[in-house]
Every structure is written in structure tokens, then in C-alpha cells.
Amino acid sequence: MGNSSMDAGRxxxxxxxxxxxVQSGRYFGAAIKIARGGETVLDLAVGHADEAGTHEIRTDTVFSVFSITKAFVNVLVLRAIELGRFALTTPMVDIVPEFAGRPRDRATIFHFLTHTTGMPGVWEPVPGLLLExxxxxxxxxxAHVHGAVEPGTRCDYAPMAGHVLLGEVLRRTDPAGRPIGRILREDLWDPLGMTDTNLGILPHMRDRHAVPEMRGVLPITSRSRTSPGDYGLYTAERNEAVWAGSASTTRDLQRFMEMLRRGGSLDDVRILSPRMIELARTVWTGDMPNELYRTVALRNGDAVPPAHLGLGFNVRGEGIFTTQLGTLTSPSTFGNYGAGTGLVWVDPASDVSFVGLSAGLLTQADNIARYQRLSDMVAAAVI
Structure with a gap:
């Protein structure tokens, strides 16, 4: 098996x-896809999409991936920098002039990618706002999210506001003037053959969609004009929620992660340069904690971990602390996650890519504990 060898027992x-x-009811079900050296070593589907156990999870189940959506936007922002449309050092206000006011007007694209804009991490700018x-x-x-501290001095994970503006940057700098959904589709998902990934649930994805059951763990509702219920955003056919609105499968996400593992290209399609990926998986936040997880850690009785953010990616970094990316993975491991449900990462040192998606949302602390355990088990299977 050469490069793709992993311990079957592990x-x-x-x-x-x-x-x-799943048996104990911790979550309803999961799909997990692991590859080494580009060769799939595990393609797992377990349990159900719903608490009632009526929809079985399959390897082609479509999941709402929440904040993994941000990874798609981040990659296209990095690509736009490579194409000379703006720079890491460009202030947001240069592209979105209405984003004026101090101190936020000093926040650059770099600050947005590293969650160091100085703005507080809000889930919604106005309660109950339609965000599609x-x-x-x-x-x-x-109008509502203002700078609290000087950009670069604090790391405050932005569940929503940062990526609203990064998505708008892509839209405003697009030579063809396309809407954001088309930019994602034509510049990323189609070239990578990600046929089951979209902002919204397309007709061909609908009967395979694991409609998310929030179980009270998200502090907001997400309504839509076209789909009923408090979380209609996640069942609507279309949305422009560039921070949380995507749906995808383990197969599609594996293709995305394999592109990153291979230095920015897959099947002769180049999305990013190797140099940009090297920069993106470098820790840029020093010893700063991530304010969102500071609270989670303190509530849980854990030591507060460093944020370890790269350019749009979470990075394993050095040290032993509680992290979804595992304690046995290499320091260069990088990836993204979605609230209570999903995690994707690549470990460049072992050539492993990991995709995990689950049904039945977990709390932040329980989700981190679950994925730390699974990531460690994956790392321990490398031989």
C-alpha cells in the first residue's frame, strides 16, 4: 500500500x-472520510440524520456544514490576492467604503482572515434579521458591528460579520460582477468537481439532505423568506449566507481538502499556489487566545488554548491543549470546522486528509472533545 498505509486495527x-x-445518543449519526496520500482509507457512514431514526446516513448524505462555508470564501479570497485584485494589507474600507469609523477602518484583509479585526464576535448584528x-x-x-479594540490586538472569532464582508470583497472585486453564489460555483466548486456543494439545497441534493437538528445549541434562529421554520435558511434552495449557509458531502469536502494537501491543485486545476498555502497554514495570532473559545474553555474547566489561526484556517501549532485538531497530529495540521457538526483537516507531515460530518448538533465543548478524540485516533493509525 506504500504511502497510503494505515493501521487497520486503529x-x-x-x-x-x-x-x-451514536448508540449512546451523543449524536444521531456521522459520515467520515479519511485519505492518506490521496487514497481513501476509510469511508464511513453510521447512524441516522434525525433523532427519530427515519433517515439513514449514507456516504453520499448531504450535510449543512455551517462555518466550513468560511473555508470556501477564505480560499477564494487568497486566490483573488494571487490574481492581484487586492492585497493582504488592503484595508477593508478601501473596497467597502461604507465600513468607515474608528478603529475598524484600520482592519485589513489580513485582520479579517485571522479574526483580529478588533470587532466583537457577534452571531447576528440584529436579533431575528433575515440573513439570506x-x-x-x-x-x-x-450599521451595527463596530470596532471595540485596535485591529491586530485581540483575536475574536467572528461567527458571521467578518465573512459577510469578505464575501462582499469577492463580489465587489469580481471582474464579471457576478453574485457570490456564482463566484463560489464557477471559481471553486465546479472546477474541483464538487457537484453536491452549494449555498442552499439544490433539487438533486434535497432527498439526501440531513436537515440539521439544532438541539438548542446555537444562540440564534436562521430564517428564510422561501423556506419555513426557525432554521429555514438551511433548507432553502438558495441563500447568500457566506459564513454558514453551505451544504456538502464527505466526498466533495475530501476533494477540497485534497486540493489543499496537494499544494493548491487537483486534477490539473490550480486554485492556489503552494506558497499561499504555506502562508495560510502559518500561525499568525501568536499567543493570543480566541475569545469565543476562552469562554468555552473556562466554563469547561480547561486551560485557555491559543487561537493558532492562520490565514482563514485553524492550525494545530505547538503545545498540548484541548483542540479539535488533535494532540497527536503534526504542528502543521490545518483545517476548519462547523458549529457542533463538522471538521476538516489536512496533516501535511503525514499526508492525511480528514473529513467528519455529523447529525444532531453538539455543544461547543462536547464537539471539541469528540473531534480531539477522533483526530487523535486518525493520527495514531498512521504507520
């Missing part, structure tokens, strides 16, 4: 742990 143990989790149209989200963020 991978079997990982499957056993996931089945036991980018234009309305931009107006709400500009």
Missing part, C-alpha cells in the same frame, strides 16, 4: 467509537 477502533457514540441576502447582511454589519 481505523476499526475509530469506527467502533463512532458507533458507540448578502447585500442586507453587509448593510446590517456596517
Amino acid at each position: 481505523l476499526g477502533e475509530l469506527e467502533r467509537v463512532v458507533r458507540a457514540d 441576502d448578502l447585500e442586507e447582511s453587509v448593510a446590517a454589519v456596517v
Whole structure:
């Protein structure tokens, strides 16, 4: 098996742990896809998409991936920098002039990618706002989310506001003037053959969609004009929620992560340069904690971990602390996650890519504990 060799016993143990989790009701089900050297070594589907156990999870189940959506936007922002449309050092206000006012007007694209804009991490700028149209989200963020500290002095993970503006940057600098959904589709998902990934649930994805059951863990509702319920945003056919609105499969996300693992290209399609990926998986936040997780850690009785943010990616970095990316993975491991549900990472040292998606949201602390355990088990299977 050469480069793709992994310990079958260890991978079997990982499957056993996931089945036991599902059996105990910790979550309803999961799909996990692991590759080494580009060769899939585990393609797992366990349990159900719903608490009632009526929809079985399959390897092609479509999941709402929440903040993994940010990874798609981040990659296209990095690509736009490579194409000379703006720079890491460009102030946001140069592209979105209405984003004026101190101290936020000193925040650059670099600050947005590293969650160091100086703005507080808000989930929604106004309670109950409809967030499906980018234009309305931009107006709400500009009006209601102001700088609290000087950019670069604090790391405050932005669940929503930062990526609203990064999505708007892509839209405003697009030579063809396309809407954000088309930019993502034509510049990223189509070239990578990600046929089941979209901002919204397309007709061909609908019968495979694991409709998210929030279980009270998200502090907001996400309504839509076209789909009913408190979380209609996640079942609507279309949205422009560039921070949380994507749906995808383990297959599509594996293709995305393999592109990153291979230095920015897959099947002769180049999305990023190797140099940009090297920069993106470098820790730029020093010893700063991530304010969102400071609270989670303190509530949980854990030591507060460093934020370890790269350019749009979470990075494993040095040290032993509680992290979804695992304690056995190499310091260069980098990836993204979605609230209570999903995690993707690449470990460049072992050539492993990991994709985990689950149904039945977990709290932040429980989700971190779950994925730390699974990531460690994956790392321990590398031989």
C-alpha cells in the first residue's frame, strides 16, 4: 500500500467509537472520510440524520456544514490576492467604503482572515434579521458591528460579520460582477468537481439532505423568506449566507481538502499556489487566545488554548491543549470546522486528509472533545 498505509486495527477502533457514540445518543449519526496520500482509507457512514431514526446516513448524505462555508470564501479570497485584485494589507474600507469609523477602518484583509479585526464576535448584528441576502447582511454589519479594540490586538472569532464582508470583497472585486453564489460555483466548486456543494439545497441534493437538528445549541434562529421554520435558511434552495449557509458531502469536502494537501491543485486545476498555502497554514495570532473559545474553555474547566489561526484556517501549532485538531497530529495540521457538526483537516507531515460530518448538533465543548478524540485516533493509525 506504500504511502497510503494505515493501521487497520486503529481505523476499526475509530469506527467502533463512532458507533458507540451514536448508540449512546451523543449524536444521531456521522459520515467520515479519511485519505492518506490521496487514497481513501476509510469511508464511513453510521447512524441516522434525525433523532427519530427515519433517515439513514449514507456516504453520499448531504450535510449543512455551517462555518466550513468560511473555508470556501477564505480560499477564494487568497486566490483573488494571487490574481492581484487586492492585497493582504488592503484595508477593508478601501473596497467597502461604507465600513468607515474608528478603529475598524484600520482592519485589513489580513485582520479579517485571522479574526483580529478588533470587532466583537457577534452571531447576528440584529436579533431575528433575515440573513439570506448578502447585500442586507453587509448593510446590517456596517450599521451595527463596530470596532471595540485596535485591529491586530485581540483575536475574536467572528461567527458571521467578518465573512459577510469578505464575501462582499469577492463580489465587489469580481471582474464579471457576478453574485457570490456564482463566484463560489464557477471559481471553486465546479472546477474541483464538487457537484453536491452549494449555498442552499439544490433539487438533486434535497432527498439526501440531513436537515440539521439544532438541539438548542446555537444562540440564534436562521430564517428564510422561501423556506419555513426557525432554521429555514438551511433548507432553502438558495441563500447568500457566506459564513454558514453551505451544504456538502464527505466526498466533495475530501476533494477540497485534497486540493489543499496537494499544494493548491487537483486534477490539473490550480486554485492556489503552494506558497499561499504555506502562508495560510502559518500561525499568525501568536499567543493570543480566541475569545469565543476562552469562554468555552473556562466554563469547561480547561486551560485557555491559543487561537493558532492562520490565514482563514485553524492550525494545530505547538503545545498540548484541548483542540479539535488533535494532540497527536503534526504542528502543521490545518483545517476548519462547523458549529457542533463538522471538521476538516489536512496533516501535511503525514499526508492525511480528514473529513467528519455529523447529525444532531453538539455543544461547543462536547464537539471539541469528540473531534480531539477522533483526530487523535486518525493520527495514531498512521504507520
